[in-house]
Amino acid sequence: MPQSSEFDLIRDCFSTGYPAASDLLLGIGDDCSLITPPADMELAQSIDTQVAGVHFPADAPPGLIAGRALRCATSDLAAMGAVPQGFHLALTLNNSEDWFLRDLAAGLRLTANTLNMPLLGGDTTYGEHLTITVAVQGWLPRGLGLRRDAARPGQDIWLTGKVGGAALILDEVLRDPTRDDQYTAPYYHPRVHLSFGHLLLSLATAAIDISDGLIQDTRHIANASGVVMNLDAEKIPTAVSGEHPRWHECLTGGDDYQLLFTAPADARERIEACALTARLRECQIVGEVTAGDADVCVHKNNELLVFSKEGYTHFRN
C-alpha cells in the first residue's frame, strides 16, 4: 500500500490539468462522479484494458503508455460518431515512485487535452503489472450512432488512412520502448478520428475502428450486417508498398485505429468534403458491399487473397 504522501501525489497527479467538463457536477473525491446528460442524446460507452507485457512493453515510458491507452479507448467513440464527454480511469500500479507517477500523469493529461476528454473519476490499486483500464463515454444524437450492423449491398467501403504503420514498427518499439518519434508515432500516438467520426453521422451507415487488423475488423461489420465486404487491396493505403515482403501484415496487423466505414454512393461528395474539413489526407474508397453470406473478400490484381491466422495464402480466381 502507498504511504500517505503517495496518496497526496496520486491526488495531485490526477486532480488538475485535465479539460473541464461543463456537464460535470461532482468529480474525483466522492463515492461517484455525477454528470447531467443533455436532453435527447444517447450515451455511448466503452471500456478498454491494457496490460504491461501483453499490450505494451513493460519497460515503456508510463506517460506514452497512458496516452496510448486513452487514445485506443477513445477510438471506440470515434467509431460510433460520438462527441466525447469524458473518462474514468482504473489504474493498477506496480511502481509508485515520484517520477513514474508524474510521467504517467503528464502523458495522460497531454492526451486528455488533445482529445478534449475530461477525467471524471478513478480508482488506483497496486499490483505486480501496470494495468490501465479506461472507460470512455460520449453523446450521440438519438438514432444516429454508427453501428456495425448497418452496411448494405451497393454501398462503398471507405478507409480514413494508412494501415500497417503500428504493426510494422512494433519490433522497434519492443527493442527500444523509449523511442518517441515520427516512426513510432503510429504505435504510441495513433490518430483518433473523433471529429471526422462525428461528421459522418447521417452520411455513413456502419463503422468500426481498426484495432485488431483490417481484415478481422472488417469481418465484424460483415457478420453484424450479413453482407460481403469486398476490399480492393490496391486501393488500401499501406505503410509499405504491395511488393514489400511484410505488406500483408499491414492488412492483418492492428493498432492503427483508422476508421473503416460504409456509405451509399450518393454520399461521396459530402464525405470528401468532411474529410477535407477534418484534414484527412488519405480518406478513400477501398471496396464495396455486396449481397451474400457474411464474408470479407480481398482482391489484388484480380486475385482473391486468403489470409490465415499465421499469415496469408492466395488462390487464383
Place this chain on the structure above:
Amino acid sequence: MPQSSEFDLIRDCFSTGYPAASDLLLGIGDDCSLITPPADMELAQSIDTQVAGVHFPADAPPGLIAGRALRCATSDLAAMGAVPQGFHLALTLNNSEDWFLRDLAAGLRLTANTLNMPLLGGDTTYGEHLTITVAVQGWLPRGLGLRRDAARPGQDIWLTGKVGGAALILDEVLRDPTRDDQYTAPYYHPRVHLSFGHLLLSLATAAIDISDGLIQDTRHIANASGVVMNLDAEKIPTAVSGEHPRWHECLTGGDDYQLLFTAPADARERIEACALTARLRECQIVGEVTAGDADVCVHKNNELLVFSKEGYTHFRN
C-alpha cells in the same frame, strides 16, 4: 491469446442471463454500448478494480470473486442513493479454461440479477493475474445525490448495521478461500444497500459506504464537510463485543460496505420507517456531528479512543 472456441465461450458467458436494461439500445458486440438517459436525471458513476493476490486470494473461486467485485463497486451507487442502471466489465484473465470462465460468469450473473445490474459491455484481456474492473452507473434525481460534503453540526450519524464481520473472517478466507457459508458471507457477499440508499434521498445529508474501515471512511465525510464526526463506540454494532481483543479491528477494518450517513434529528422517524421498509435489522444512530476542525472522535465509556495505523491507543479525556 485465446483460441476462437474460447472467444465463443467468453461470448456465451457474458451475453445472456443478465438482467435486461429497458434503456439499453445497443449492448455487447459493437464499438460502444448505447443507452438513453431519462429526462431530468443525473448519471452517477464509479469504477473499481480488484487484483488477485492484492484484493482477494489468488486461488479463490472465480465466481465468488466476480460477484464480490460487482457488489463492492455497486456499493458506491448505494452510497450516493442512485438507482442502478448497469455496469461495464473489464476482465484480465489468467485462466481461460472452461470451468474457470463458467464459474466466474455464473457468480457474476447471480450477483447481477440479485442487484438488478444489467451487463452493458466489456473487454476481456489476458494477463498473469486475474484482475476485475467494474464500472457501475445509476440515475439520481437532480440535486438529490448523497455527497460527502453535506454533513452539518447538530445532525445525527447513522450506521446501517454491523461492522467488522468481513475484517475478522479474512484470516479464514485466506486459509480456505473456497469456504462459502454464513461466516464468510460478510466478505464474499456483502449486502449492498441500494434500496435503502435510494430511500434516504431527501432524508440524509452526507453518506459513504464503509469499504476501508469505519474510522477512515468517516474521516472522508469529516474532511469534505469540514465538521467533527463524533462516534459513540458503545452504539456501533460490531461483529464481536467491546471486550473482545480484536474489537478495535471492527472499527478499522474494511470490506463490510455498511452505509454511514448523516441526517437532521427531525428525520429520525422517517429514517426508521425506511429502515423497516428496506428490512435493515440494526440501522441506528451511532454519533453526532459537531462544529470544529475536520476530525473524527471516537468515545467509549467516556474515553477518547485514538486509532493509529497499527492499531489503537486511548487517552483519558
